Amino acid sequence: MAAAVSDMPGGPRVNQLNIADPVTRIAADQHWVHWFLMVICAVIFVLVFGVMFYSVWKHRKSKGFKPATFHESTSVEIAWTIVPFIIVIGMALPATRMVVEQKDTSNSDITIKATGYQWKWGYDYLKGEGEGISFLATLSTPREQIDDRQFPDARSKREANPTYLMEVDNALVVPVNKKIRIVTTANDVIHAWMIPAFGVKQDAIPGFLRDTWFKAEKVGVYRGQCAELCGKDHAFMPIVVEVKSEEDYRAWVEGKKKEMLAKQDDPNKEWQQAELQARGEKVYASNCAACHQASGKGVPGNFPALEGSKLVLGPQEGQIEILLKGKAGTAMASFKQLSDVELAAVMTYTRNAFGNKAEDGIVQPKEVLAARK
Numbered sequence: 001m002a003a004a005v006s007d008m009p010g011g012p013r014v015n016q017l018n019i020a021d022p023v024t025r026i027a028a029d030q031h032w033v034h035w036f037l038m039v040i041c042a043v044i045f046v047l048v049f050g051v052m053f054y055s056v057w058k059h060r061k062s063k064g065f066k067p068a069t070f071h072e073s074t075s076v077e078i079a080w081t082i083v084p085f086i087i088v089i090g091m092a093l094p095a096t097r098m099v100v101e102q103k104d105t106s107n108s109d110i111t112i113k114a115t116g117y118q119w120k121w122g123y124d125y126l127k128g129e130g131e132g133i134s135f136l137a138t139l140s141t142p143r144e145q146i147d148d149r150q151f152p153d154a155r156s157k158r159e160a161n162p163t164y165l166m167e168v169d170n171a172l173v174v175p176v177n178k179k180i181r182i183v184t185t186a187n188d189v190i191h192a193w194m195i196p197a198f199g200v201k202q203d204a205i206p207g208f209l210r211d212t213w214f215k216a217e218k219v220g221v222y223r224g225q226c227a228e229l230c231g232k233d234h235a236f237m238p239i240v241v242e243v244k245s246e247e248d249y250r251a252w253v254e255g256k257k258k259e260m261l262a263k264q265d266d267p268n269k270e271w272q273q274a275e276l277q278a279r280g281e282k283v284y285a286s287n288c289a290a291c292h293q294a295s296g297k298g299v300p301g302n303f304p305a306l307e308g309s310k311l312v313l314g315p316q317e318g319q320i321e322i323l324l325k326g327k328a329g330t331a332m333a334s335f336k337q338l339s340d341v342e343l344a345a346v347m348t349y350t351r352n353a354f355g356n357k358a359e360d361g362i363v364q365p366k367e368v369l370a371a372r373k
């Protein structure tokens with residue numbers, strides 16, 4: 001017996017028909033306005049078509065009905081102008097109030113920049129508690145699961161993993177009941193940051209800053225996705241927000257800051273090859289394997305093999321350059337957003353993995369640092 005698809009924690013329910021359960025006042029307002037307009041439209045629909053069909057049927061020619069022949073009726077014309085006008089104003093008022101409130105990003109407690117990359121999100125805490133924290137959030141569903149052909153379809157993958165394609169390595173963490181301003185931008189193409197339960201969706205456009213806000217009223221995990229078609233892996237850049245209590249958030253900030261300090265490795269430190277290789281394997285898995293494959297064999301015709309690559313086995317400068325600058329006009333993007341240590345690690349890894357044996361196998365972070373200047 002196959003297990004049934006279950007509700008996704010923080011995501012859609014099975015057979016959910018209505019929009020996501022609201023966790024912010026704005027999302028609750030959106031629900032209300034949605035149903036308010038829906039009901040008005042439904043009532044008008046039933047009334048208008050009811051009267052119309054009734055008249056057509058009741059006054060049909062076969063019954064010998066004699067039509068009236070009057071022309072113009074000032075009172076009817078005034079009524080059919082005034083009544084719709086009042087209805088439209090009545091619908092526009094609550095909707096406009098809500099849209100204006102959605103756009104009011106002033107007086108936020110915390111400001112976070114969300115940057116869309118092909119295909120992941122970067123977060124920088126710009127202001128408020130947690131200022132200075134920054135990290136990347138990448139899809140954490142293992143590539144093997146996505147590529148596994150034993151599953152006949154995506155549905156059976158959802159049965160095996162309820163958060164299939166809707167999970168990340170580093171969720172965005174925010175405190176409950178605080179106004180969070182999200183500033184969006186992008187590094188390559190247009191993406192969009194969306195969490196349905198918050199009633200938030202904002203385009204992230206390269207070279208522009210846009211903003212939106214939310215104030216989550218319930219602790220929990222909430223999920224969304226990039227909502228602007230952004231290329232081949234558009235479906236592989238989910239958004240996960242963890243809303244924590246104030247104490248838990250404080251503890252997370254402290255932990256994260258310690259972690260970042262530890263990571264802010266002195267770029268001038270001489271690293272051991274084994275250390276760099278171990279670190280590089282992780283960097284490779286989350287940043288490179290999607291194209292060059294975990295095996296380093298690439299995809300013939302699309303993504304070159306790094307196994308036996310002349311560039312990887314050649315002088316370090318060439319490799320540092322392609323990682324910092326990318327290769328214009330190809331899918332090989334710049335990875336300058338990775339730290340010196342991460343870049344040095346992934347280079348050291350590829351120079352020694354997949355049976356590669358480069359002559360000077362170690363790339364030190366300070367060499368990457370020097371090349372950035």
Ligand SMILES: [Cu+2]
Nearest residue numbers: 191192226230
């Ligand atoms: Cu995207």
